[in-house]
Amino acid sequence: MSRSRVRRARRRAYRKHRINAIMALCTLIVLPILLAAIGGFAAIGAILSDLPDLKNQGEVQNWQTTKIYASDGTLLTNLYYEQDRIVVPLSEVSKYLQQAVVAIEDQRFYKHKGYDPEAIMRAFVANLSSGHVVEGASTITQQYVKNTIITREKTFDRKIKEAALAYQLEKIYTKDQILEKYLNTIYFGQSSYGVETASLKFFGKRAKELSLAEAALLAGIIKSPNNFSPYTHPDKARQRRDLVIGKMLELKFITPEQAKQVISTPIQVKPISKPSTIAPEFVDYVKQELIKKYGENVVFKGGLRVYTTIDLKMQKYAEEAAWSTLNLPHDPSAAIVAIEPQTGFIKAMVGGRGDQKIKYNLVNSHLRQPGSAFKTFVYVTAIENGMSPFQTYESSPAKIKISPTQIWDVDNYVEGSGGPPLTIREALVRSVNTVYARLIMDVGPSKVVETAKRMGLTGQIDPHPAIALGGLTYGPSPLDMASAYSTLANAGKHCKPVAIIKVTDSSGKVLEEYKPNPEQVISEATAYIVTDTLQDVIRRGTGVRARINRPCAGKTGTASEYRDAWFCGYTPELSAAVWVGYPNGQIPMLNVHGIRVAGGTFPAQIWAKFMSKALSGLPIHDFSKPKKGIVDLLVCTETGLLANKYCPEIEYRPFVSNKAPKKKCTLHAKPSIMEIPSVVGLTEKEAKEVLDKMHYGHSITYQTDDKVAKGIVIEQTPAGSEKAIQGTVIQLVVSAGSKNQKIKVPDVIGSSESEAKQQIINLGLKVVDVTASPYLSDEDKQDKVVYQDPDPGTVLPYGQVVTIYVNRQ
Numbered sequence: 187m188s189r190s191r192v193r194r195a196r197r198r199a200y201r202k203h204r205i206n207a208i209m210a211l212c213t214l215i216v217l218p219i220l221l222a223a224i225g226g227f228a229a230i231g232a233i234l235s236d237l238p239d240l241k242n243q244g245e246v247q248n249w250q251t252t253k254i255y256a257s258d259g260t261l262l263t264n265l266y267y268e269q270d271r272i273v274v275p276l277s278e279v280s281k282y283l284q285q286a287v288v289a290i291e292d293q294r295f296y297k298h299k300g301y302d303p304e305a306i307m308r309a310f311v312a313n314l315s316s317g318h319v320v321e322g323a324s325t326i327t328q329q330y331v332k333n334t335i336i337t338r339e340k341t342f343d344r345k346i347k348e349a350a351l352a353y354q355l356e357k358i359y360t361k362d363q364i365l366e367k368y369l370n371t372i373y374f375g376q377s378s379y380g381v382e383t384a385s386l387k388f389f390g391k392r393a394k395e396l397s398l399a400e401a402a403l404l405a406g407i408i409k410s411p412n413n414f415s416p417y418t419h420p421d422k423a424r425q426r427r428d429l430v431i432g433k434m435l436e437l438k439f440i441t442p443e444q445a446k447q448v449i450s451t452p453i454q455v456k457p458i459s460k461p462s463t464i465a466p467e468f469v470d471y472v473k474q475e476l477i478k479k480y481g482e483n484v485v486f487k488g489g490l491r492v493y494t495t496i497d498l499k500m501q502k503y504a505e506e507a508a509w510s511t512l513n514l515p516h517d518p519s520a521a522i523v524a525i526e527p528q529t530g531f532i533k534a535m536v537g538g539r540g541d542q543k544i545k546y547n548l549v550n551s552h553l554r555q556p557g558s559a560f561k562t563f564v565y566v567t568a569i570e571n572g573m574s575p576f577q578t579y580e581s582s583p584a585k586i587k588i589s590p591t592q593i594w595d596v597d598n599y600v601e602g603s604g605g606p607p608l609t610i611r612e613a614l615v616r617s618v619n620t621v622y623a624r625l626i627m628d629v630g631p632s633k634v635v636e637t638a639k640r641m642g643l644t645g646q647i648d649p650h651p652a653i654a655l656g657g658l659t660y661g662p663s664p665l666d667m668a669s670a671y672s673t674l675a676n677a678g679k680h681c682k683p684v685a686i687i688k689v690t691d692s693s694g695k696v697l698e699e700y701k702p703n704p705e706q707v708i709s710e711a712t713a714y715i716v717t718d719t720l721q722d723v724i725r726r727g728t729g730v731r732a733r734i735n736r737p738c739a740g741k742t743g744t745a746s747e748y749r750d751a752w753f754c755g756y757t758p759e760l761s762a763a764v765w766v767g768y769p770n771g772q773i774p775m776l777n778v779h780g781i782r783v784a785g786g787t788f789p790a791q792i793w794a795k796f797m798s799k800a801l802s803g804l805p806i807h808d809f810s811k812p813k814k815g816i817v818d819l820l821v822c823t824e825t826g827l828l829a830n831k832y833c834p835e836i837e838y839r840p841f842v843s844n845k846a847p848k849k850k851c852t853l854h855a856k857p858s859i860m861e862i863p864s865v866v867g868l869t870e871k872e873a874k875e876v877l878d879k880m881h882y883g884h885s886i887t888y889q890t891d892d893k894v895a896k897g898i899v900i901e902q903t904p905a906g907s908e909k910a911i912q913g914t915v916i917q918l919v920v921s922a923g924s925k926n927q928k929i930k931v932p933d934v935i936g937s938s939e940s941e942a943k944q945q946i947i948n949l950g951l952k953v954v955d956v957t958a959s960p961y962l963s964d965e966d967k968q969d970k971v972v973y974q975d976p977d978p979g980t981v982l983p984y985g986q987v988v989t990i991y992v993n994r995q
Contacts, residue, residue: 257495262494265473265486276365278394280394285439295365300325300328328352331355334367334371369381370382465501468685489692491691492688494685500534503534507799508536508792520788520792528704530672535665557745559752562674562716564629566637566716567633568625570709571629575715575839576610578607582620584620586624598618611719615728637708641674642669642682644666667765675717675739675758675759678712686700687699714809714811715841718809720755728742729742734757744786747776748775748784751785751789758810821839828848859912865906866900882915884915888948889921890925898921900919900921902919928981931978931980932978933974935973937971938971939971962993972992975988
């Protein structure tokens with residue numbers, strides 16, 4: 187055959203190969219409109235023009251280590267391809283595992299040619315009917331290509347190349363060779379790559395020794411190592427394993443008897459110790475974020491330089507706060523996430539002590555109930571929809587009709603306390619379940635879900651009224667809660683949580699760089715009012731143990747039977763969520779260090795310890811009041827209406843301007859007969875303030891007392907707890923100190939008569955006033971003390987007289 191004929195034959199074969207590849211891609215794309223959007227076949231041809239030659243594997247072997255850095259430039263870890271991997275031939279892999287992987291990942295593996303049109307169409311129909319992605323169509327061959335060919339294209343371009351390269355690969359290798367390569371490269375979580383390493387780490391045995399149950403478990407993990415991990419999600423892992431068994435039965439790889447036996451078998455895995463990496467939970471989170479965006483192949487071979495948000499000092503403080511509090515061997519675990527509200531930068535992330543076998547997955551676990559920490563989202567929704575913080579509800583136990591056949595019994599049995607009707611503000615401060623159960627029925631569960639999602643919760647939330655009390659099917663992660671509460675700290679603007687600031691390739695070329703883009707998800711006015719309420723949670727409510735020496739706000743949360751305990755709080759500079767519980771099960775914390783663990787105990791203490799150190803040395807700022815939309819009014823705390831002179835409890839509180847009360851309190855329009863407060867033991871100033879607030883008068887006399895410090899009230903008439911009408915004058919006797927004390931006469935020259943008398947009497951001396959003579963006409967001396975006897979600085983015994991001379995006509 188002539189050379190020209192050979193060349194023509196080669197060109198025909200090449201064209202045939204291209205046509206087959208393009209036909210595969212046409213099937214993959216399915217919708218012609220997508221082809222039009224990217225320029226159709228011409229664009230696909232351009233994408234395919236630089237495909238590597240799979241016969242020359244040397245092209246893709248130039249692998250480089252990826253490096254991850256902390257915010258200060260400290261190297262956190264290296265990521266590289268051969269990390270914890272043992273390559274074995276297919277003959278050394280359990281037949282059960284081979285069949286399980288084929289059954290769950292690619293049932294038609296031995297029938298297709300690298301891409302599977304039937305699977306593509308089936309996935310397309312399933313995803314279209316469900317409204318979101320529920321089924322994939324990548325074959326085992328395509329997955330192997332993705333994990334072994336370095337590409338940095340956007341997802342669509344990469345999918346096109348995957349299909350074309352998969353088709354090529356099937357021309358070069360047998361099915362068993364491809365399956366072998368796939369099983370040696372796939373990631374199983376826990377830093378395990380390949381079936382041999384995973385088998386040893388999960389079960390302590392070789393891949394060829396795996397039982398049917400063990401093989402099905404590993405095969406089920408492949409789709410999502412985080413979500414189906416038997417360590418952090420044992421229930422999901424078991425459900426996934428049983429799904430694999432069902433697929434194997436369907437394909438007749440196993441008998442019904444074998445399937446039944448496995449499904450009845452609980453999951454058993456070998457304990458895994460925590461790695462010694464700095465901030466291991468954060469590093470794992472960053473790694474998974476990178477894999478999602480770039481694929482495992484680029485992450486472990488591409489030599490990326492990854493610059494992150496983690497603050498290693500804050501990380502250290504978070505670890506110290508957790509483990510100095512939960513410091514006994516059998517104590518529950520803790521998780522902490524701290525976020526900078528203005529940027530979304532994750533500053534600290536802790537989840538599990540170094541000596542603990544199992545860690546609570548901070549990022550992806552949505553299994554733990556938030557308890558009353560979820561009430562905040564109900565309150566936000568109510569305020570955002572125009573309800574007053576002083577709207578009142580009954581706080582007694584409730585039977586709430588959810589549907590014609592469903593009654594919801596609600597009581598205040600874990601954290602809060604109820605009683606008479608309460609405002610929704612006070613019910614949040616005291617964490618009263620029955621008020622919030624009634625409130626969510628008025629504002630609507632669906633609206634509360636929308637609010638929580640906008641503020642930063644990412645997991646599935648079913649719009650059932652029980653969410654008001656933290657009754658979620660899938661609870662939020664600490665990362666979600668820190669993110670959502672940061673929205674309040676940032677005046678209603680939400681920044682999504684960010685761990686990665688910048689990524690470059692090994693040459694320094696910037697691949698991505700994050701710039702904060704806050705979104706106003708609730709109004710500034712709502713955020714300010716909610717923050718004002720949550721400050722009272724810490725001042726005097728369920729979160730008093732979270733007090734620190736700067737303005738702060740937060741909410742406690744305690745799940746039923748004390749299985750989970752939370753404190754979520756923030757300052758203007760930092761938001762942090764703390765979870766305490768047992769990571770390996772829903773275990774009640776009824777006796778930890780001799781107490782029941784509620785959100786206001788260890789979680790609040792850990793939060794306070796961490797925040798105090800993390801913010802030490804920073805300027806103290808108060809929460810910024812919006813420039814418009816908020817008005818501060820003096821209101822009766824019982825009615826929420828404008829205070830009048832007889833309201834017993836009054837406070838300045840912020841209101842949304844167009845929702846502020848305009849009427850005065852009518853409940854206390856006239857003097858009431860009330861219980862007189864006891865002020866014995868208070869300072870004179872404190873006693874006066876208490877009586878003024880309750881609208882009682884006061885008259886002060888002073889009496890020496892060798893046992894009671896000077897300035898302390900030693901007696902009152904009428905006594906505390908007696909009843910009297912408002913306006914009654916309460917006689918107070920205040921200690922003037924010991925009889926034997928010596929008193930230095932104060933300098934009162936230039937003071938008014940009343941000021942001079944009060945100053946002298948307060949010291950335990952008596953005073954006599956005399957009109958000065960001659961009268962001085964100087965304007966600045968009118969009605970002022972111009973002489974005194976004895977002179978200032980003279981030392982007198984208690985009760986002696988000081989004479990003052992007042993310049994008056």
